[in-house]
Amino acid sequence: MSRALSVAAKSAIFSQETFETFLILLVIDHEDLDTAIRVVNNYGNITSNGRLYIGYPFSITIPDESDDSIPSVNLTIDNIDRVIVEAIRTCTSAPSVEISVILASAPDTIEAGPFPMMLRNATYDSMTVTAVIKADDILNEPYPGVIITPQNFPALFT
16 A cells, blocks of 8 residues: 655655654543543654644554554553553553654654554553554454344335
8 A cells, every 4th residue: 555655754765864753643542531642752742733742752563564464563662651551550441542653844744644543452560561552353344234124224124
């Protein structure tokens, strides 16, 4: 699958040397949380599209693009602040996660994403929080979604 990238992003990718920095925006949200957690893998804070993302050390392993499997991302966040652990503890179900990629020089332009996913299998210790982030399993959804029966559509059978 091809992506439409900005000229600056293409130039940075194809250049032998570049001063551009690709940053990953991560949003963790759940109905049990007061506000969404917005972090960026940067040393400083970034404002993108009017939203403040806190500079927070984390790393992700991006999945390969395959048509026959559900993508999953391995996330490792440094446990320097208890906000992430408290959010994981208070959520009664899996929090939603949104991943986007931007250039540091143009933070309002989303180069890739947003990719909506769900946080699964989170573990933590005193140093790191590790989780697997997966997309919705659309490959195992029933097709067609609705079966036309007299109980579901009585007007069609009169």
